[in-house]
Amino acid sequence: MAANLVELSVEQREVQRLCCEFAEREIRPVSLAVDAADTDMPWDVWHKAAALGLTSLMLPAQLGGGGMEDAFTQALVQEELCFGCAGIGNLITSNGFFAKPVLVLGNEEQARRWVEPLASERPPLGALASTEPGVGSDAAAITTTAARVDGGYLLSGQKSWVSNAGPADFYVVFATVAPGTRSKGITAFVLEKGDPGFGIGPPIKKMGQRAIVNADLFLEDCFVPEDRRLGDEGEGFRGLMRTFDHSRITLGAAATGLARAALEYALEYAKTREQFGKPIGEHQAVGFRLADMAVRVDASRLLVWRAARRADAGKDVSLEAAMAKLHASEAAMWCTWAAVQTLGGWGYSREYPVEKWMRDAKLEEIEEGTSDIQRLIISRLLLA
Numbered sequence: 001m002a003a004n005l006v007e008l009s010v011e012q013r014e015v016q017r018l019c020c021e022f023a024e025r026e027i028r029p030v031s032l033a034v035d036a037a038d039t040d041m042p043w044d045v046w047h048k049a050a051a052l053g054l055t056s057l058m059l060p061a062q063l064g065g066g067g068m069e070d071a072f073t074q075a076l077v078q079e080e081l082c083f084g085c086a087g088i089g090n091l092i093t094s095n096g097f098f099a100k101p102v103l104v105l106g107n108e109e110q111a112r113r114w115v116e117p118l119a120s121e122r123p124p125l126g127a128l129a130s131t132e133p134g135v136g137s138d139a140a141a142i143t144t145t146a147a148r149v150d151g152g153y154l155l156s157g158q159k160s161w162v163s164n165a166g167p168a169d170f171y172v173v174f175a176t177v178a179p180g181t182r183s184k185g186i187t188a189f190v191l192e193k194g195d196p197g198f199g200i201g202p203p204i205k206k207m208g209q210r211a212i213v214n215a216d217l218f219l220e221d222c223f224v225p226e227d228r229r230l231g232d233e234g235e236g237f238r239g240l241m242r243t244f245d246h247s248r249i250t251l252g253a254a255a256t257g258l259a260r261a262a263l264e265y266a267l268e269y270a271k272t273r274e275q276f277g278k279p280i281g282e283h284q285a286v287g288f289r290l291a292d293m294a295v296r297v298d299a300s301r302l303l304v305w306r307a308a309r310r311a312d313a314g315k316d317v318s319l320e321a322a323m324a325k326l327h328a329s330e331a332a333m334w335c336t337w338a339a340v341q342t343l344g345g346w347g348y349s350r351e352y353p354v355e356k357w358m359r360d361a362k363l364e365e366i367e368e369g370t371s372d373i374q375r376l377i378i379s380r381l382l383l384a
């Protein structure tokens with residue numbers, strides 16, 4: 001379990017322990033097989049997590065969720081689950097990524113319609129679609145259009161890389177009602193699987209985090225009734241940025257769990273593997289590498305917790321969330337590389353988990369804003 005660098009409440013310690021045990025008992029034993037199976041959704045683990053309430057912990061209690069809406073508790077949960085496996089851990093909490101814009105932008109009826117079912121015993125999956133083939137880092141450049149027609153909108157365009165696309169029943173899709181006006185026209189809609197004109201591409205073959213299915217969405221004059229629009233026209237970009245400020249903290253926590261997994265594994269190996277007549281950890285180069293890993297893990301956690309505490313105090317967290325995400329994801333990449341290095345040739349083997357963790361870590365530096373984009377956000381805010 002994570003080293004608790006500040007005092008936690010009884011409830012927080014309890015949820016942390018529950019997630020750590022789930023990671024060790026249910027996630028770790030299947031993690032390498034899920035990775036090898038590639039793009040097969042691990043429904044079994046998903047249903048077990050749902051039965052324990054882990055897939056809906058972060059949803060409001062009045063909608064049947066666990067009521068742990070604070071970013072801090074969610075960070076504790078994410079670190080433990082992703083300590084087990086980043087792909088499976090991120091899958092388990094992925095409905096939070098769909099629910100956030102519904103809760104931020106939508107009305108009560110919409111929350112009941114799409115968020116409440118996520119807290120049921122056999123919850124459906126949700127997805128969030130912003131990225132397009134030609135639009136990634138510059139999210140305000142969205143080209144998918146929403147043209148007003150009688151009773152609703154016709155959506156046309158293509159979305160890329162959507163997590164849970166295929167297995168998901170509900171999709172928040174960001175489109176523009178005023179092409180060429182950048183963020184001003186961006187509006188959020190909920191699409192449901194099976195809507196006419198709504199197609200889903202084949203799963204994309206990925207480097208890592210294969211427990212989550214990613215695919216493109218194809219929208220061809222897809223009719224969306226007015227009551228599926230979240231908030232007013234033009235409010236979508238604000239909802240997307242609020243979602244990212246929150247999810248970047250969670251993503252930082254996921255990366256911390258991954259880095260910690262690498263540290264603990266390398267540490268154990270370095271104590272038992274002997275070369276030149278002594279455990280390799282006693283060779284200074286190896287020991288110092290372990291020291292650097294430990295520093296990065298704790299620094300990541302502290303940055304994540306700082307951002308989470310600020311978010312929970314209702315303060316703006318654009319700067320702190322970007323710092324946490326940037327540091328933790330780069331630390332995860334470095335620590336998983338360091339674990340592979342510490343295991344030597346065995347680190348390169350699929351019999352050991354560290355090469356998978358290195359592949360998993362790479363994603364943390366890319367999704368929800370690459371490291372370059374986090375640096376852009378941080379530098380702009382520092383200079384402002």
Ligand SMILES: Cc1cc2nc3c(=O)[nH]c(=O)nc-3n(C[C@H](O)[C@H](O)[C@H](O)COP(=O)(O)OP(=O)(O)OC[C@H]3O[C@@H](n4cnc5c(N)ncnc54)[C@H](O)[C@@H]3O)c2cc1C
Nearest residue numbers: 128129130131135136137161162163366367368369370372
């Ligand atoms: C596994 C996975 C899951 C994903 N899940 C989702 C999802 O559920 N929903 C969704 O909408 N999207 C999702 N994405 C998309 C993801 O958010 C984008 O891939 C990411 O934002 C980067 O966009 P891009 O791939 O188009 O890269 P680009 O924006 O084309 O960037 C390419 C390179 O240029 C750099 N770059 C771009 N602009 C600048 C700049 N101004 N300054 C410096 N460098 C710059 C980038 O850092 C990067 O190195 C997912 C992606 C992956 C790989």
